[in-house]
Amino acid sequence: MTTTKMSYDEALDRFEPVLGLETHVELGTASKMFCGCRTTFGAPPNTQVCPICLAFPGSLPVANAKAIESTIQIGLALNCSIAEWCRFARKNYFYPDMPKNYQISQYDEPLCFDGYIDVEVDGETVRIEIERVHLEEDTGKSTHVGGATGRIHGADYSIVDYNRAGIPLVEIVTKPIPGTDRLAPEVARAYVTELREIMRSLGVSDVRMEEGSLRCDVNVSLMPRGSSEWGTRTETKNVNSLRSVERAVRSEIERQGAVLADGGRIVQETRHFHEDTGTTTSGRSKEEAQDYRYFPEPDLVPIAPDPAWVAELKAALPELPSLKRKRLQAEWGLSDLDMQAMHNADAIDLVEATVAAGAPAADARKWWMGELARRANETGTALAELPITPAHIARVTELVASGALNDKLAREVLEGVLNGEGTPDEVVDKRGLKIVNDEGELSAIIDDVLAANADAAEKVRSGKIAAVGALVGGVMKASRGKADAARARVLILEKLGVSE
Amino acid sequence: MSLIHKTAAELGAMVAAGEVSAVEVAEAHLDRIAEVEPKVNAFLHVDREVTLGQACAVDERLRSGERLGPLAGVPIAHKDIFTTRDMPTTAASRILEGWRPPYDATVTRRLREAGLVILGKTNLDEFAMGSSTENSAYGPTRNPWDLNKIPGGSSGGSSAAVAAYQAPLSTGTDTGGSIRQPAAVTGIVGMKPTYGGSSRYGLIAFASSLDTPGPFARNVLDAALLHEAFSGHDPLDSTSVDAPVPSVVEAARQGDVAGLRIGVVKEFGGDGYQPGVLARFNEAVALLESLGAKVVEVSCPSFVTALPAYYLIAPSECSSNLARFDAMRYGLRVGDDGTRSAEEVMALTRAAGFGPEVKRRIMLGTYALSSGYYDAYYGQAQKVRTVIAREFEAAYHQVDVLVSPTTPTTAFPIGERADDPMAMYLADLCTIPSNLAGNAAISVPCGLADEDGLPVGLQIMAPVLGDDRCYRVAAAVEKALESRWGGPLLKEAPAL
Numbered sequence: 001m002t003t004t005k006m007s008y009d010e011a012l013d014r015f016e017p018v019l020g021l022e023t024h025v026e027l028g029t030a031s032k033m034f035c036g037c038r039t040t041f042g043a044p045p046n047t048q049v050c051p052i053c054l055a056f057p058g059s060l061p062v063a064n065a066k067a068i069e070s071t072i073q074i075g076l077a078l079n080c081s082i083a084e085w086c087r088f089a090r091k092n093y094f095y096p097d098m099p100k101n102y103q104i105s106q107y108d109e110p111l112c113f114d115g116y117i118d119v120e121v122d123g124e125t126v127r128i129e130i131e132r133v134h135l136e137e138d139t140g141k142s143t144h145v146g147g148a149t150g151r152i153h154g155a156d157y158s159i160v161d162y163n164r165a166g167i168p169l170v171e172i173v174t175k176p177i178p179g180t181d182r183l184a185p186e187v188a189r190a191y192v193t194e195l196r197e198i199m200r201s202l203g204v205s206d207v208r209m210e211e212g213s214l215r216c217d218v219n220v221s222l223m224p225r226g227s228s229e230w231g232t233r234t235e236t237k238n239v240n241s242l243r244s245v246e247r248a249v250r251s252e253i254e255r256q257g258a259v260l261a262d263g264g265r266i267v268q269e270t271r272h273f274h275e276d277t278g279t280t281t282s283g284r285s286k287e288e289a290q291d292y293r294y295f296p297e298p299d300l301v302p303i304a305p306d307p308a309w310v311a312e313l314k315a316a317l318p319e320l321p322s323l324k325r326k327r328l329q330a331e332w333g334l335s336d337l338d339m340q341a342m343h344n345a346d347a348i349d350l351v352e353a354t355v356a357a358g359a360p361a362a363d364a365r366k367w368w369m370g371e372l373a374r375r376a377n378e379t380g381t382a383l384a385e386l387p388i389t390p391a392h393i394a395r396v397t398e399l400v401a402s403g404a405l406n407d408k409l410a411r412e413v414l415e416g417v418l419n420g421e422g423t424p425d426e427v428v429d430k431r432g433l434k435i436v437n438d439e440g441e442l443s444a445i446i447d448d449v450l451a452a453n454a455d456a457a458e459k460v461r462s463g464k465i466a467a468v469g470a471l472v473g474g475v476m477k478a479s480r481g482k483a484d485a486a487r488a489r490v491l492i493l494e495k496l497g498v499s500e
Numbered sequence: 501m502s503l504i505h506k507t508a509a510e511l512g513a514m515v516a517a518g519e520v521s522a523v524e525v526a527e528a529h530l531d532r533i534a535e536v537e538p539k540v541n542a543f544l545h546v547d548r549e550v551t552l553g554q555a556c557a558v559d560e561r562l563r564s565g566e567r568l569g570p571l572a573g574v575p576i577a578h579k580d581i582f583t584t585r586d587m588p589t590t591a592a593s594r595i596l597e598g599w600r601p602p603y604d605a606t607v608t609r610r611l612r613e614a615g616l617v618i619l620g621k622t623n624l625d626e627f628a629m630g631s632s633t634e635n636s637a638y639g640p641t642r643n644p645w646d647l648n649k650i651p652g653g654s655s656g657g658s659s660a661a662v663a664a665y666q667a668p669l670s671t672g673t674d675t676g677g678s679i680r681q682p683a684a685v686t687g688i689v690g691m692k693p694t695y696g697g698s699s700r701y702g703l704i705a706f707a708s709s710l711d712t713p714g715p716f717a718r719n720v721l722d723a724a725l726l727h728e729a730f731s732g733h734d735p736l737d738s739t740s741v742d743a744p745v746p747s748v749v750e751a752a753r754q755g756d757v758a759g760l761r762i763g764v765v766k767e768f769g770g771d772g773y774q775p776g777v778l779a780r781f782n783e784a785v786a787l788l789e790s791l792g793a794k795v796v797e798v799s800c801p802s803f804v805t806a807l808p809a810y811y812l813i814a815p816s817e818c819s820s821n822l823a824r825f826d827a828m829r830y831g832l833r834v835g836d837d838g839t840r841s842a843e844e845v846m847a848l849t850r851a852a853g854f855g856p857e858v859k860r861r862i863m864l865g866t867y868a869l870s871s872g873y874y875d876a877y878y879g880q881a882q883k884v885r886t887v888i889a890r891e892f893e894a895a896y897h898q899v900d901v902l903v904s905p906t907t908p909t910t911a912f913p914i915g916e917r918a919d920d921p922m923a924m925y926l927a928d929l930c931t932i933p934s935n936l937a938g939n940a941a942i943s944v945p946c947g948l949a950d951e952d953g954l955p956v957g958l959q960i961m962a963p964v965l966g967d968d969r970c971y972r973v974a975a976a977v978e979k980a981l982e983s984r985w986g987g988p989l990l991k992e993a994p995a996l
Contacts, residue, residue: 051601051602051603055829056583056601056602056603056829056830057589057591057596057601057705057824057825057830058583058589058601058605058700058701058704058705059701060700060737061738062735062736062737062738063738090820092819092820092823094823094843094846096842099824099828101824101826102820102823152842158842160828291870293819293820293866293869293870293874294869295817295820295869295878298707298708298739298817299705299708299738299739300738300739301738
């Protein structure tokens, strides 16, 4: 199927987008939602299973208290109300990767509801309202073998790994988000980024999009400018990175714009995002969607969190990322732009840890956002994954401040640490990178340089002080960068009997 | 008296005293099973070697000085809806034919811990859906009183096995009357404990909010001993009650109703009730009064709506509970020839593996839960359920227990109601309200109907965790009637 598209700008000239985001977060609990099986990612297929998560006849679920606690923490961090009493519900549909052929989820009684978070985009604060946060179980993972699409239709056969079946999953659903206008893709990305940081700060999930522990469905609809009636929405799945969130929104706006401008109508459907092309294609139509026949789960008792316990959890919430950023920005005296750049690069926690290890904020920022960001970019790794610690950076800044290293040498030290040559001090020792402070050694080098560059020396002697630069350069070269350039200049002028 | 005619309490005492071994007791019952099983068809699975192995182990435990309960060495017939590691578990369905569970149900585990010896797995209506055991995929069980009559259901294999002296004890599950009704029509004792009083873990689910494991026995004390052996809180079942098991054995030994307030449910009686059933019931009420109980009539007007509410709630839950039988991980698989999709194989398997009554209920429940119908059916039925629970509560402010006939009629002929589901459903008219309210209730024999000479059951109902009251009243009735009859009612049954 060919997809006609309209340019983003034209689509936005004619239509106004309304967004909605459904995010699934796999909780990092040690055991599954309703049984005692482990939840280790990447274990051999079907090794973390038992009669309960395989839905053997007669087995029964028992809810994981830690998962309920984590969900309440998430709700509180998202400014939600916490239900005084709520139930699990069964969502009934047949699919081979769902052992019971129903999913234990929540329906009209979510654990947390009516919250919001604020995200910053282009210096503007956008409030995203949260409809609900509920707790459910993940399904198994199907792999469809053969066939061109990797989807079940057309596959030769399918294999199922039930290790994932029953892992606790929190679903976070926003209310419709109108009014984002041209910033819709950025707002969507900023929202998911913020959610991810909140989950990290709470320590409830490792939120790795590439491993599927954070998954996002993006709903988009368009309405003609001036209209107040929302259009039909599509739900795009398989959006597996922050960048994809942004691209998927943009792509749907462009596609829907073209359809509507052509007099067509948008079909309410699930669409799949393709990382390679950055476009979406049609999945199953929601109009022929199944009736899930939700009803309260009779195998589990209602959840009635003690208000005193909820209050305790609320009091114990860690500082939330957005507030922490504001505080750090003030403490470090950085501009909005610098702070935003650090946020985008995931550098804030690293800089904070470097400052905590004794480095000045400006230096910490300089290294992480400069040399190290470049290195991360080149090697395609995340900043935090580089084999270097905030303590290393703090030590390097200390060596520079004490005059033991200059910037050039410091970069070499970092290079050594990244190559696994040891701590900054070890690299300095092994590579012999200390600035030459020994006057005798420096003096000998200068004598050699003056002898080898008699012309330049004569120029300086005759008053052309600017020519000293070439001599200092010669000293630096001869010392392989280890000389203190400022001291060398003073000594050269002294030896030549010139004063400034 | 031969071993098979002894009570469970007697057998337990004999084994404990070393007068007889668990192996000898098991052998006597296995022999009896071999003798009468061709007539009764109470069992789906008997494995002499496995059973004797269990008995041998119990003897060993006793010899080594392990202190076991009063039922150690006593054989038991186990309803084939509880999972057992050493025997297949089928729920009498083709879809689970030959399935060997990798784990024991909590009830099974507790039987083993108490030293009971499992003789085999008993027949039932497929997935416990029915009142006659005719819905078994493996043929009907026959009533030992009259082999042309039904033994009740769904736990008909368990009731027949005990009535036919194949076992002194058996387990059942009661969702709408599936223990009390079979007990009533075979002349034995059957108890539905308070919902959550006994664990559902490893009980293949029919209707989760109603299913309750319970005991069958030929006398009240034996039932209480078994009740105590497998009941109590189970962390594997979230709906299990975290409270001490009511002192049912003590109540069964006490058997005294002096000063007790007993309510007769006005709504159970009249049209549709067999005269012989009502006659025996009224005599039982008079007997209780003569024993010093205060009898009053109590009206529970909503009880007449219990049956329709039940036939929305139970099918709704079953439509979801039985979804897991999809040919993917265990059980029957039909049509997997490499050309068909998973969805087609699921559909073919379910079409071939489920019997007509199971399909009927899955369809009923699927419909009742559908969008647009939920409020009118499932939602409304839940409201009725709440009203019924409140009527019970109000009644228990006035009286200690409620009584009624257990069933409107005695055992009916095999085949008579097989094509008339509504007539079949009426067999549970009096038993269903206690399931909807989660209350305790017992059926105890109260005589034979004049018309057909078949047993009649008296139902005694008590509030949540009032299980001991059921045993107390049942024991009093049993003591008084047996002294009148000169022994248990079952001695009137024809020899097999």
